[in-house]
Amino acid sequence: xxxxxxxxxxxxxxxxxxxxxxxxxxxxxxxxxxxxxxxxxxxxxxxxxxxxxxxxxxxxxxxxxxxxxxxxxxxxxxxxxxxxxxxxxxxxxxxxxxxxxxxxxxxxxxxxx
Amino acid sequence: xxxxxxxxxxxxxxxxxxxxxxxxxxxxxxxxxxxxxxxxxxxxxxxxxxxxxxxxxxxxxxxxxxxxxxxxxxxxxxxxxxxxxxxxxxxxxxxxxxxxxxxxxxxxxxxxx
Amino acid sequence: xxxxxxxxxxxxxxxxxxxxxxxxxxxxxxxxxxxxxxxxxxxxxxxxxxxxxxxxxxxxxxxxxxxxxxxxxxxxxxxxxxxxxxxxxxxxxxxxxxxxxxxxxxxxxxxxx
Amino acid sequence: xxxxxxxxxxxxxxxxxxxxxxxxxxxxxxxxxxxxxxxxxxxxxxxxxxxxxxxxxxxxxxxxxxxxxxxxxxxxxxxxxxxxxxxxxxxxxxxxxxxxxxxxxxxxxxxxx
Amino acid sequence: xxxxxxxxxxxxxxxxxxxxxxxxxxxxxxxxxxxxxxxxxxxxxxxxxxxxxxxxxxxxxxxxxxxxxxxxxxxxxxxxxxxxxxxxxxxxxxxxxxxxxxxxxxxxxxxxx
Amino acid sequence: xxxxxxxxxxxxxxxxxxxxxxxxxxxxxxxxxxxxxxxxxxxxxxxxxxxxxxxxxxxxxxxxxxxxxxxxxxxxxxxxxxxxxxxxxxxxxxxxxxxxxxxxxxxxxxxxx
Numbered sequence: 001x002x003x004x005x006x007x008x009x010x011x012x013x014x015x016x017x018x019x020x021x022x023x024x025x026x027x028x029x030x031x032x033x034x035x036x037x038x039x040x041x042x043x044x045x046x047x048x049x050x051x052x053x054x055x056x057x058x059x060x061x062x063x064x065x066x067x068x069x070x071x072x073x074x075x076x077x078x079x080x081x082x083x084x085x086x087x088x089x090x091x092x093x094x095x096x097x098x099x100x101x102x103x104x105x106x107x108x109x110x111x112x113x
Numbered sequence: 114x115x116x117x118x119x120x121x122x123x124x125x126x127x128x129x130x131x132x133x134x135x136x137x138x139x140x141x142x143x144x145x146x147x148x149x150x151x152x153x154x155x156x157x158x159x160x161x162x163x164x165x166x167x168x169x170x171x172x173x174x175x176x177x178x179x180x181x182x183x184x185x186x187x188x189x190x191x192x193x194x195x196x197x198x199x200x201x202x203x204x205x206x207x208x209x210x211x212x213x214x215x216x217x218x219x220x221x222x223x224x225x226x
Numbered sequence: 227x228x229x230x231x232x233x234x235x236x237x238x239x240x241x242x243x244x245x246x247x248x249x250x251x252x253x254x255x256x257x258x259x260x261x262x263x264x265x266x267x268x269x270x271x272x273x274x275x276x277x278x279x280x281x282x283x284x285x286x287x288x289x290x291x292x293x294x295x296x297x298x299x300x301x302x303x304x305x306x307x308x309x310x311x312x313x314x315x316x317x318x319x320x321x322x323x324x325x326x327x328x329x330x331x332x333x334x335x336x337x338x339x
Numbered sequence: 340x341x342x343x344x345x346x347x348x349x350x351x352x353x354x355x356x357x358x359x360x361x362x363x364x365x366x367x368x369x370x371x372x373x374x375x376x377x378x379x380x381x382x383x384x385x386x387x388x389x390x391x392x393x394x395x396x397x398x399x400x401x402x403x404x405x406x407x408x409x410x411x412x413x414x415x416x417x418x419x420x421x422x423x424x425x426x427x428x429x430x431x432x433x434x435x436x437x438x439x440x441x442x443x444x445x446x447x448x449x450x451x452x
Numbered sequence: 453x454x455x456x457x458x459x460x461x462x463x464x465x466x467x468x469x470x471x472x473x474x475x476x477x478x479x480x481x482x483x484x485x486x487x488x489x490x491x492x493x494x495x496x497x498x499x500x501x502x503x504x505x506x507x508x509x510x511x512x513x514x515x516x517x518x519x520x521x522x523x524x525x526x527x528x529x530x531x532x533x534x535x536x537x538x539x540x541x542x543x544x545x546x547x548x549x550x551x552x553x554x555x556x557x558x559x560x561x562x563x564x565x
Numbered sequence: 566x567x568x569x570x571x572x573x574x575x576x577x578x579x580x581x582x583x584x585x586x587x588x589x590x591x592x593x594x595x596x597x598x599x600x601x602x603x604x605x606x607x608x609x610x611x612x613x614x615x616x617x618x619x620x621x622x623x624x625x626x627x628x629x630x631x632x633x634x635x636x637x638x639x640x641x642x643x644x645x646x647x648x649x650x651x652x653x654x655x656x657x658x659x660x661x662x663x664x665x666x667x668x669x670x671x672x673x674x675x676x677x678x
Contacts, residue, residue: 015554022557024535026263027542033259034547037204037252042193047160048201054164055171055205056548058433060626061512063551064205080155083589088161090592091150092168092177094397094433095599096621099628102580105587128441135444137422139602140429146598147434150591169435171546173287174399176438196250203253207510207546208260209282212289215241218248263543268532273499274540280503281510281544284659286400290544306494309363314500316366317489318507318516320623320659321373322395325402328354331361365489372485376478376656381645386612387653393616394623394657403657419607427613430602431620431629467667474670476648479655486660508661513625515664 002110005070012067038071046075050085057089057097057104065104073111082108115223118183125180151184159188163198170202170210170217178217186224195221228336231296238293264297272301276311283315283323283330291330299337308334341449344409351406377410385414389424396428396436396443404443412450421447454562457522464519490523498527502537509541509549509556517556525563534560567675570635577632603636611640615650622654622662622669630669638676647673 020028038048049072056064072082086101133141151161162185169177185195199214246254264274275298282290298308312327359367377387388411395403411421425440472480490500501524508516524534538553585593603613614637621629637647651666 012554015558018561019554019557022535023532024539026259026539027535027553029255029259029262030539030542030547031550033252033255034204034550036255037197037201041197042191043163043197047163048197050156050160051164051167051198051201052205055167055202058168058435059171059205059548061548061551064548078155080588083587083592084150084154084156084161085164087589087591087595088150088164089168090433090595091147092165092172092433092435094429094431094436095595096397096431096624096626096629097433098596098599099626101592102577102584105584106580109583125441128445131448132441132444135422136419137426139426139598140422140440142594142598142601143426143429143434144437146591146594147437149594171548172435174435174438177435193249196248196253200250200252200256203256203546205546205548207542207544207549208256209285209287209290209510209544210546211257211260212287214253215238215245218245219241222244260543263536263540267536268530269502269536273502274536276495276499277503277506277537277540278544280507281541284507284661285510285544304494306362309361309366310489310493310495310500311503313363313365313369314489314503315507316369316659317486318504318511318660320655320662321369321657322398322400322403322623323659324370324373325400327366328351328358331358332354335357365485368481368485368488372478372481373656375481376649376653380649381643382615382649386615387649389608389612390616390619390650390653391657393620394654397620397624398657417607423602423606423608423613424616427602427616428620430599431617431624464667467671470674471667471670474648475645476652478652479648479666482652482655482660483663486663511661513661513664516661 002113004107005111008066008070012063046072046077049075050077050081053104054085054089054092057086057100058093060093060097060100062100062103065100066107069104069107070111073108079108079112117220118224121179121183125176159185159190162188163190163194166217167198167202167205170199170213171206173206173210173213175213175216178213179220182217182220183224186221192221192225228339230333231337234292234296238289272298272303275301276303276307279330280311280315280318283312283326284319286319286323286326288326288329291326292333295330295333296337299334305334305338341452343446344450347405347409351402385411385416388414389416389420392443393424393428393431396425396439397432399432399436399439401439401442404439405446408443408446409450412447418447418451454565456559457563460518460522464515498524498529501527502529502533505556506537506541506544509538509552510545512545512549512552514552514555517552518559521556521559522563525560531560531564567678569672570676573631573635577628611637611642614640615642615646618669619650619654619657622651622665623658625658625662625665627665627668630665631672634669634672635676638673644673644677 053068090097166181203210279294316323392407429436505520542549618633655662
């Protein structure tokens, strides 16, 4: 696991803990729900991660994209599958997604090396 | 095929022909590309339709959602798979997607009947 | 209560029931959470409805705006408070919110009459 | 001028008057500013209408698109210029703009006939 | 006042001056209007800052969020009020707002310390 | 050409090559189309760059804005033309575009010096 990925995971975890430590039940419920929807079900976890990745891409949320790129790699998505998700996101969301595609492909490649 | 679905397909096709009849090569290329990305590849066509559906949902494009709901049904997505895509889109995109989820579920049900 | 408002509430309720009747636990949890966040708390319910209205306006979700306009009226927001929410939403979200402001003001006025 | 265009203009004008009749100075200032930015300046009014059209398209605001399509026609934009704006908007904003492009091209054609 | 907040305010002020120094009357009018809408009125300034914060959150504008977090603290919003705004924004805008919620909560906490 | 601009162009070019080196034909076609729409046509290249800039601004894509600011300067847009595009984008897209306007104006000025 690259340093970049480790740092991302660590910072994300620390900030999540900080948010969850606050006394707001609705925020906690949302965080729980956000984990639940990506679990194996009628669709398997890999397909769900790709759905998370594609939706994050068209909504252009870099942190969300980074998270789902990491998860998609860990769960066994292939290069061609990853690129096809990028292609669909790019066509659906337009050229404004390209900077995010560049960064996603860069991270994908770094994790391979 | 319900009347609603038939009408949607007919109107979509007619307007697409009108747009393609215009003399702009870039618009034609975009339309061709928009068809190409959903074809079977490393990911199968069903998964790609679900990616198209989820991205359309979070971007809240009713016509796009209608199109991908119809395609997802035709290509054999199950009730549970469809609902899981709705759930992911709803969590990623928030409560503002709910009116679109309502209409998508309504169309899904109508096509079943 | 105007016919338009009654129809909106009835259709919304019927579609919500249809969605909730489906067998997806995450969708149900999201719907429950969506109700919970607008309840009286540190901020009172009226302020929360205005927050729901302003966020719906800048995200340009007509159904969401209609819902929060009705709720804001029922819960006792005044004309001036309503207009100030519209003004903030318009400045934050830009001229693309204007068609939604027009429809929101129209509904607000109809409910008054 | 087609009936559709007349109706659109009339309804828009009536609702604008209703909004302006309300007692909120900031909303009035925003409406004034919204008119001012499209006036002849360093860029001529036609170019500004095309900028208004392109931005409305990528933000997918149907009422805004209709307004700028009408204005662009009135101010003398040609078929090829119009199509090129549609092409740029489509590439920048992605396939989710296509339903709006269809409707814009349909209105453009109706105004020609 | 933390160094981070001081730096943010200083840079924001300098860039605002640079933009206002340019010779465009419409940009100046927009900046003036952007200040005006948050002033005490039918709704008090605190409520308006919370509306500014919630709309900035769902539109995922980090600079805007930072600005309104600082203003909300200065104007006396409590921890529980702040968290409830975050919760509403998160439910309305979905999980793509979470990275912004993390950063907003982090800044809120830093200002407390 | 400033160091900042050189660095931006170099990194953009390197990442584009990395993306194009991947084996996905649809991504390549999208990149080609993204170049094609800004070429001289019924509208000249300068007008098209301004359309690219305005749409990037309202969609708040910093990398896209940077790219079109550089291109607009290189192709001979004047200060007043640039500011008018900023003003239209700001009015259409709202105060959430202001942080991007600040950065765009800053880059525009740096390129002048």
